[in-house]
Amino acid sequence: MDVFVCAGCGTELTAPVSRVALPVHTYYGAWEQLHPPLMEPATYAVDPRPTGPPWRPWKDVGAELAARQGVFAPVYSVSFGARNRIVIAPGDSRSMTLIPGKCEGYCRGVDGRAGPNLACEGCGRAVATRLDDCGMWQMVWLEPDAVVRRASGLPAVPPPDWDELGRPEHRVQPVEPDGSWSPRWEAAVGVALAHLVAVTGDRPVDLPAGPVAELLGHAVGLRLPAAPGARSLALAGPGLPPPRPRPDVLLVPRHPLTGASWCPPGDEGAVVPLDSGVWAYLAHPGETSPMPATGSLPEGVLRDDYPLPRRPWRPLAAHYHSFDDTLVRLPAVNAPRLRRYRDEYRQTYGGDADLA
Structure with a gap:
C-alpha cells in the first residue's frame, strides 16, 4: 500500500491506499443530488488525461491543439489542467485544510472552480482539491506536482482481478x-x-x-x-x-x-x-x-x-x-x-x- 506526502515538507496527506481503476462515472453524477464518495476506502485512482482548470474555449484552441489534449471533436471548452491527478475518498485525506477564498460552489458544497482548495497543514502549500457539490461524487484530487507517493510499510493488499x-x-x-x-x-x-x-x-x-x-x-x-x-x-x-x-x-x-x-x-x-x-x-x-x-x-x-x-x-x-x-x-x-x-x-x- 502507498501513502502520498507533501512534496514540500513531507507531511503525510493520505491514509494508506491501494491503486484501482478510475471509475467510469467519476465526472458524471445526478444533477441537484448529493452523492456518496466516489472511491472505496483505502483506494486511489489516477486520471492520465488533463482535467480541471484552466479551461480554454474551443474557438481559441482549435482542432490540432485540442487533439493533443485528447479531444477530437468540437466542445464548449477544453481542459488544460494537470495530467495524472490522483483521486481518493475524502475520508482518506490527512493533514489538509481548506483554503479561504477558494471554496466556491454552485449549491450545497464546493466544486473546485478556483483550482486547488486544500493546503498542507505542514507548510501551507496548495496540494489538493475537494469536490462535494450537488451532482458531484465526493472526492479529493491530489495535484501530481504537489505530492510524492511512498510505500506505507503495510502489507500489500492483493490487487483486484x-x-x-x-x-x-x-x-x-x-x-x-x-x-x-x-x-x-x-x-x-x-x-x-x-x-x-x-x-x-x-x-x-x-x-x-x-x-x-x-x-x-x-x-x-x-x-x-x-x-x-x-x-x-x-x-x-x-x-x-x-x-x-x-x-x-x-x-x-x-x-x-x-x-x-x-x-x-x-x-x-x-x-x-x-x-x-x-x-x-x-x-x-x-x-x-x-x-x-x-x-x-x-x-x-x-x-x-x-x-x-x-x-x-x-x-x-x-x-x-x-x-x-x-x-x-x-x-x-x-x-x-x-x-x-x-x-x-x-x-x-x-x-x-x-x-x-
Whole structure:
C-alpha cells in the first residue's frame, strides 16, 4: 500500500491506499443530488488525461491543439489542467485544510472552480482539491506536482482481478433505494454507448434477450434506432461461456485494477467496455427472492410469489454528458459518418441537456 506526502515538507496527506481503476462515472453524477464518495476506502485512482482548470474555449484552441489534449471533436471548452491527478475518498485525506477564498460552489458544497482548495497543514502549500457539490461524487484530487507517493510499510493488499467480478458484493444494483435509476448505471451506459456507436460506425444493434435487452434496450434504441443490417451483440467476459457464433460486438467488463477491456484469448474482434460492477449485475444478477417468513423451502426450490424487481417511472437512459464526453475522446469521431451523427443528435437534444 502507498501513502502520498507533501512534496514540500513531507507531511503525510493520505491514509494508506491501494491503486484501482478510475471509475467510469467519476465526472458524471445526478444533477441537484448529493452523492456518496466516489472511491472505496483505502483506494486511489489516477486520471492520465488533463482535467480541471484552466479551461480554454474551443474557438481559441482549435482542432490540432485540442487533439493533443485528447479531444477530437468540437466542445464548449477544453481542459488544460494537470495530467495524472490522483483521486481518493475524502475520508482518506490527512493533514489538509481548506483554503479561504477558494471554496466556491454552485449549491450545497464546493466544486473546485478556483483550482486547488486544500493546503498542507505542514507548510501551507496548495496540494489538493475537494469536490462535494450537488451532482458531484465526493472526492479529493491530489495535484501530481504537489505530492510524492511512498510505500506505507503495510502489507500489500492483493490487487483486484477478474475473479472479483463473480462476487456478489461487486455487483452494482441498477435501482437506488429511493426507486430512481442508479447514477452509476446511467453514466456507465453513456460511456459504453459511445464506444458502441464508434465500433459500429452508427449502425443499429441487435441486443440479446434477457437483462441486457431489458435494461439497455431503451438507451441503445435512442442512440442507434432499429434498421436493416443491424450488428449483433452479446455479453461476454470471465466466467461466461463464449458466444457461438462470435457476434459482431462483445459487451465486456473493464478490469477493476487497470481499466483495460476484457478480451477472449486470441480474439481481435470488436469489444465495448462496460463498468465492471454494472457488467457483473448483467452477467450474474443472482436470486432476488426473500427468505420464507418461517421454516425453509426444499433445496433447489424458489418462491414464485415475491414482487417483481423495482423499475423507476421511466426507462433507463444514458447520461448525456458521459456519452458525449466519451465520444469526443475517441479518434473514430473524426470519421465523416460519426461527425454527422454527433452533429445531428446535438441539434436534436441540445448540447447541454440530459437525454431521457
